[in-house]
Amino acid sequence: MSFPKIDGYVVTEKLGSGSYSTVYKAYTKIGARTTVAVKCIDKSRIKHSGAAVVNLVTEIRLLKSLTHPHIVHMKEFTWDDRNIYIIMEYCCGGDLSKYIRRYGRVPEKQVLYFLQQLASALKFLRDKGVVHMDLKPHNLLLHRDCDGRHTLKVADFGFAQHMAEQPARTVRGSPLYMAPEMLLGEYDARVDLWSVGVIMYECLFGRAPYSSATFAELMDKIQRQAPIEVPASAGISAGCRELLARLLRHQPDQRISYEEFFAHPYLDLDHMPSKENYNKAVALIKRAIELECSGRLAEALQAYGDSLLYLVPAVGAESDAVRRSALAAKLRQYMDRAEEIKRIVTGQASVPSAAPPSHDSVVHSPQACDTTVHCTHNEDIQTDKTDVDIQTDKNTSEPAAKAQDRRGALARLLRRPVPYLDRDTSEGVPEKPQKNNEANDTCKIT
Numbered sequence: 001m002s003f004p005k006i007d008g009y010v011v012t013e014k015l016g017s018g019s020y021s022t023v024y025k026a027y028t029k030i031g032a033r034t035t036v037a038v039k040c041i042d043k044s045r046i047k048h049s050g051a052a053v054v055n056l057v058t059e060i061r062l063l064k065s066l067t068h069p070h071i072v073h074m075k076e077f078t079w080d081d082r083n084i085y086i087i088m089e090y091c092c093g094g095d096l097s098k099y100i101r102r103y104g105r106v107p108e109k110q111v112l113y114f115l116q117q118l119a120s121a122l123k124f125l126r127d128k129g130v131v132h133m134d135l136k137p138h139n140l141l142l143h144r145d146c147d148g149r150h151t152l153k154v155a156d157f158g159f160a161q162h163m164a165e166q167p168a169r170t171v172r173g174s175p176l177y178m179a180p181e182m183l184l185g186e187y188d189a190r191v192d193l194w195s196v197g198v199i200m201y202e203c204l205f206g207r208a209p210y211s212s213a214t215f216a217e218l219m220d221k222i223q224r225q226a227p228i229e230v231p232a233s234a235g236i237s238a239g240c241r242e243l244l245a246r247l248l249r250h251q252p253d254q255r256i257s258y259e260e261f262f263a264h265p266y267l268d269l270d271h272m273p274s275k276e277n278y279n280k281a282v283a284l285i286k287r288a289i290e291l292e293c294s295g296r297l298a299e300a301l302q303a304y305g306d307s308l309l310y311l312v313p314a315v316g317a318e319s320d321a322v323r324r325s326a327l328a329a330k331l332r333q334y335m336d337r338a339e340e341i342k343r344i345v346t347g348q349a350s351v352p353s354a355a356p357p358s359h360d361s362v363v364h365s366p367q368a369c370d371t372t373v374h375c376t377h378n379e380d381i382q383t384d385k386t387d388v389d390i391q392t393d394k395n396t397s398e399p400a401a402k403a404q405d406r407r408g409a410l411a412r413l414l415r416r417p418v419p420y421l422d423r424d425t426s427e428g429v430p431e432k433p434q435k436n437n438e439a440n441d442t443c444k445i446t
Contacts, residue, residue, distance in 0.1 A: 003024060004024070004038075004040055004082075004083055004085070005080075006026065006038060006078070006085055007078065008028060008029055008030065009026040009027065009028060009029060009036065009038065009087070010026055010027055010028075010029055011024045011025070011026045011038065012024075012025050012026060012027065013025045015037065019045075019052075020041055020042065020045050020046050020049075020052050020056075021039050021040060021041045021042070022039075022040045022042075023037055023038065023039050023040070024037070024038045024040060025037060025038075025090065026038050035090045035092075036075060036087050036088065036089065036090050037087075037088045037089065037090045037091070038085055038086070038087055038088075039085070039086040039088065040083050040084075040085055041056060041083060041084040041085075041086070042082065042083055043079075043082060043083060043084060044082070055158035055159065056084065056158070058157065058158065058159075058160060058161065059086070059156070059157045059158045059160070060074070060077055060086065062130060062157045062160055063086070063088075063157060065128070066124075066125070066128065066130070066157075068120075068121055068124045069120075069151070069153075069274075070117045070118070070120050070121035070124075070151070070152055070153055070154060071121050071124070071125075071153060071154050071155075072088050072089060072091065072141060072153045072154065072155040073088065073089045074086060074087070074088050075087045075088060075089065088155075089143075089153075091141035091142060091143040091153055091155075092143060092144055093141070093142030093143055093144035093150050094141070094142055095137060095138055095139070095140060095141050095142060096114065096137035096138075096140040096141075096142060096152065096199070096203070097136075097137035097138045097140075099137075099142060099150075100137060100202060100203060100206065104206045105203075105204060105205060105206045106203040106204065108204065108235075108236050108237065108240055109316055109317075110203075111200060111203045111204055111240075112240070112266070112267075113273065113316075113317050114140075114150075114152050114203065115196075115200060115267065116267055116268075116269060116272040116273070117151065117152040117272075118135075118140065118152060118154065118196065118199070119196075119261065119262060119267055119269055120269060120272065121152075121153075121154045122154075122192060122196070122258075122262075123262050123269070125154075126189075126258055126262075129162050130157075130160055130161070130162055131160060131161055131162075131188075131189040131191070131192055132154065132157065132159070132160050132192055132195075133159040133160055133161060133191065133192070134156060134158070134159040134160070134174060134177075134195075135154075135177060135192055135195035135196060135199065136174050136176070136177040136195065136198075136199065137199060137202065138156075138174075139154065139155050139156040140152055140153070140154060140155070140199070141153045141154075141155045147319060147320050147323075148319040148320065149317075149318075149319045150319075175215070175218055175219070175222070176198070176208050176210060176211070176218065177194075177195045177198045177199070177208070178191070178194075178195075178222070179191035179194035179195065179252070180194070180222050180223075180225055180250050181252055183219075183222060183223060187252070188252070189258070190252045190255055190257075190258075191252075193247055193255055193256060193258065193261060194247065194248065194252075194255065196247055196261075197244060197247025197248040198210075198248070200243075200244055200247065201228070201244060201248065204234070204236060204240075204244075205230075205231055205234065209228040209248065210222060210226070210228075225250040228248050230244070230245075237266075239264075239265065239266035240266060242266070243256070243261075243264055243266050243267070246260075247261075268313070271309050271310050271312075271313055272313060273313045273314045273316070273317035277310045277313075277314070278310065278311075278314050280307075280310050281307045281308075281310035281311045281314065284303050284304075284306050284307035284310070285303075285304070285307045285311075285334065287303045288300045288301075288303035288304045288307060291303055292337075292341065297341050297344055297345050298345050300341055301338055301341045301342055301345060304334055304337065304338040304341070305338060307334065308331065308334060308335070308338070311327070311330075311331055311334070312331065314327065315327045315328050315331060
């Protein structure tokens with residue numbers, strides 16, 4: 001197989017192809033070998049298609065202006081006599097479609113993790129006045145880091161457009177994920193919300209709500225607005241079920257709005273797992289210890305509570321079992337300290353003589369706090385995985401009833417359930433498939 005010659009890059013393999021383009025994996029010739037994905041568009045195949053040219057121009061124009069952690073980044077574009085090349089960041093985890101096919105039903109906790117990232121990208125696009133118009137698992141790429149974490153990134157903006165005051169009329173997108181109003185020829189930005197609902201449904205149950213054997217059967221279900229039913233055996237939370245139902249309303253006026261979607265308590269975008277929010281939690285824990293050591297216990301309690309709102313989702317999303325176990329142990333320490341301070345603030349206990357909890361994996365605690373609540377100093381923040389103190393788990397063995405009380409105390413503090421703190425740390429992580437004939441499929445884009 002012959003690969004295209006691109007100035008400054010060495011093409012190594014073909015990743016996939018579409019109607020007008022082929023995607024290749026390549027690396028840079030100069031400096032450090034940075035791996036990239038190259039979308040190669042054959043000029044001869046689009047010169048007679050006005051729509052293809054418009055889609056290409058739209059994609060390049062939008063990608064140049066969109067920079068977000070959950071949107072595929074375009075590094076540059078170039079061309080020669082035969083092809084146009086869009087150079088993009090390389091996502092080595094494949095796409096969400098392949099992830100679903102590989103694992104089947106995705107655990108709700110992991111679905112929420114992906115959904116938060118998708119919602120974050122959509123909120124950014126909404127602020128920029130952009131509608132994607134072709135959201136589907138194939139267009140949601142996954143980057144897998146060295147710790148096994150997946151980061152979702154929205155790709156393929158060929159059908160995207162800036163929102164207009166007048167409804168659009170051109171049918172676009174993929175029928176299985178297409179909002180019903182598109183077939184009526186008049187629609188607006190709310191079509192993306194329907195697509196999000198279909199993607200969410202497929203992740204949870206392994207198939208799209210209107211999965212059909214033939215195209216005619218699919219069109220019939222869409223046109224007659226066949227009822228969408230959640231499987232009777234579905235073990236999903238009430239918040240998940242409610243959001244799914246509101247996304248999959250056939251009438252756009254009855255569908256959840258963008259504002260309601262971004263503010264939905266199930267999504268909780270303000271506290272979604274991210275590096276930025278983890279750093280906020282670290283700063284809040286450090287602040288809580290400083291306040292406690294200066295005797296400002298009410299403020300310390302508030303800081304502990306605020307930090308836990310960020311740390312609990314971070315523990316749930318952590319893919320590394322050792323690190324997740326260590327973080328969960330730290331959470332229990334913070335919970336215990338917050339409960340002790342709460343009893344003091346409410347007059348149910350005296351001022352403690354013990355030092356604040358040790359938390360090597362997040363913030364080093366003050367070296368000493370005496371009964372007059374003075375501190376010597378605070379050490380630096382530690383976030384490297386190698387610095388995680390896993391010894392804390394040795395002292396966490398306790399009767400089941402007491403463990404349940406711990407979880408209940410934390411749930412009361414956060415006003416939300418925390419189901420995974422006292423369960424097997426592997427819960428919620430998809431099991432590896434028993435057979436895998438695609439040895440390298442986690443490092444390809446389809």
